Amino acid sequence: MHSIKQTFAHDTWVMPYLRKYKWLLILVLFLGMMTFLSAAALMFNSGYLISEAARRPDSIIYIYVPVVLARAFGVARPVFRYSERLTSHNWVLRIVSDFRKKLYQAVEVKASAIKQTHQTGDILSILADDIDHIENLYLRTVFPIVIGWLLYLIIVIGVGVFSWPVALLMALLLGVIVLVMPLLSVAVNGAREFKQKQIQSNFYTSLTDEVLGLTDWVISGRYHDFMALQNKPIKQIAALRRKDHFFQWWRGFGVQFFFMLAVLTLLIWSGTFFTASKGMANWIAAFALTLFPIVEPFLEVSQGASEWPVYQQSIERVNQLSNDQPKQIAQTKLSEPVNEISVDHVTFSYPGDDKQILKNVSLQIKRGEKIALLGPSGTGKSTLLKLLLGDQAPTTGTVTINGTPVSELQDQRAQLFGVLDQQPYLFDTSVMNNIRLGNLNATDEQVKAAVEAVELKPLIESLPDGYDTEVQESGSRFSGGERQRLSLARILLQDAPIIVLDEPTVSLDPITERELLDTVFKVLHDKTIIWVTHHLAGINHVDQVRFLEDGGFDMQGTPRALYQDEPRFRKLYELDEGKV
Structure with a gap:
């Protein structure tokens, strides 16, 4: 948490645009929430509808409303999903447009002195990677985490209306998914992601410099040395990615395991709570099925959090580029020939x-x-x-x-x-x-x-x-x-x-x-x-x-x-x- 505060303490790239486009951000989060709430409502309604239809009610009126709601929620989910994707990419494209303009201005101001603080490969890395990383910060980290936490609160509060002990147990089980696992991802896999980004960034810089001096490598007959320099970081990145995929598999398994426990908790509770009559028994499947569409944002919370160290480095790099402006020196003009x-x-x-x-x-x-x-x-x-x-x-x-x-x-x-x-x-x-x-x-x-x-x-x-x-x-x-x-x-x-x-x-x-x-x-x-x-x-x-x-x-x-x-x-x- 301290590193996050420190990163944004003097930030001029991320927070200003969150404030500038705050209403569009709220709309993105609202549409994202409605996407998953519509999916959850569809499963809730479908569980009730299947249970009620299985009882063979005397009148169609008992299942007519659930049928209509199933159609409504079924249409609402893709509509909200499409609107959310459209709005979120509109948000990101606006910000990226501002980013590129800001980056150009930062480089243009110090064009003649930029090599004092940055190598050619550093600038190329910022142009090619860091702006994209900040773009992904919103799409892959900010949006999924905020939506996942909001859904977590809604589930806990919703269950708490019926039973606070069960709500507390749900808070613990889902809390492992949305709180503990993201922190574990940052601690374990985040360090690996950060190291991979460092190797990649250094590789970008060194490869640029080596390619610019390619003639010297050829003249000196050091082809194998040149290739060895490129192979080493590639192998390091490949090894880190294998470890990353291994960790992601186990993390996904852990999310699914605790999610299964949460579903079983709801199933056992609803099976106990809704047994007073046959009509109330229709709600058992409804509550048990509600959680299934929510697993997607919960999975994205941990993945988004694990990528934070990469985004943090990118934010620090672009802020350093714009903040480390050269000292302004009063300019004059020669009026006579150079003697x-x-x-x-x-x-x-x-x-x-x-x-x-x-x-x-x-x-x-x-x-x-x-x-x-x-x-x-x-x-x-x-x-x-x-x-x-x-x-x-x-x-x-x-x-x-x-x-x-x-x-x-x-x-x-x-x-x-x-x-x-x-x-x-x-x-x-x-x-x-x-x-x-x-x-x-x-x-x-x-x-x-x-x-x-x-x-x-x-x-x-x-x-x-x-x-x-x-x-x-x-x-x-x-x-x-x-x-x-x-x-x-x-x-x-x-x-x-x-x-x-x-x-x-x-x-x-x-x-x-x-x-x-x-x-x-x-x-x-x-x-x-x-x-x-x-x-x-x-x-x-x-x-x-x-x-x-x-x-x-x-x-x-x-x-x-x-x-x-x-x-x-x-x-x-x-x-x-x-x-x-």
């Missing part, structure tokens, strides 16, 4: 982690300068890029453009930075539309000029549909080098003064890589370029080289000076040139 980018004594570590990714790093980049950032994986190259772009804020120190903190220039980000990374995204539309994303106001002639500049004009114009050729999903119509050139054409149209190259040639063969780099530095000759790379192919295009290692710059200088003065650089260069 200098300055990283001044920057130290950075991720929140909650004592490890320093960058340690007192300083870097000045002048207008039009080309700089290469090199270093082994995990040394902070990507983190430094995030700081330069404003995706992260330094723990200490400053990152500025013309003296203005980059965090205050995020509204102008698209006008300042162009980014070409390892896997630039191309949409499933025409070549013309994909390139025009760099500048929506660009004319067809400007798009074609950009294509010509990146040396794709012969290829595009040789295609049957030319610039109207569909690139297909993720640009699969073209090779890796061609996709990079299309993205480079997009950057040319964007015409940003600062270009970030985040290992754009990592998946290309050496010949294509060299040709692409020659093109990149030729068409972007007047831009400031910050190039992150893992080796030295094409390094002679840059003015400065900085080696990041252990959070700081280990080597720095021009390519020529480093080749002459640093044996390590000279060895790496000759390896890339194939001279060693």
